[in-house]
Amino acid sequence: MGMLDRFRGTRGRSRTVARDSASEIAALAEWAAARRGVEAFVEPKTAVTDVTAVLVAADGEWTRRIVGERGARRLAGALKIPVYDVNRIGYPQRMRDYDARRRIEQRRAREQEQ
Template sequence: MGMFSRMFGSKKSESSGGTSSSQARAETLAHLKDFVATRPGCEAFIEPPTRVTQTTMVVVAESGEWTRRRVPDQATAKKVASQLGVPAFDVNLSGYPSRMREWNEKQRKKR
């Protein structure tokens, strides 16, 4: 067994168990749909990939509560936001909404 097989598993072991990419996509979409359906005033903020993470999408509710999920690329993120019926923004251009920071601060104070 090679070093990379030990670190990341082999294709053979991935297909016999674990989460498939189509299952992961379905779970991500279901989570985002539920989040948007149960919280008013949601907006999506697309975060570009870095050396450490792939493209992500943060959905922020009117209350400031938020959730983040990985997406394959920016085009897919825009497509998902459109399917969810929420506006999508490039976080590098718009920044994060202040309500998100305020919500985070309230959560820290509760702890």
């Protein structure tokens, strides 16, 4: 590593972040294609993560990826799905219902193992 490499490294890092974001967007696009009634919910940046996109299917199944603000909007536009701001409208009830069903199923599976 040369003496000035640390100053030149910002370009390389931004390309890496762009590649990572592109792979996250590709994973979300694949997930959405396999389900029906998918909507995107954009979560704000936190101290720990950048802007994330949560895709929620009609049955409440969901997935989350870190994609950045532009990535979330670009993804929703490319998939032609509605996009919502979580701070404004919150999460859909079907998402909470899906999580509740999964917890019940997991509890029942553990009880059957015993």
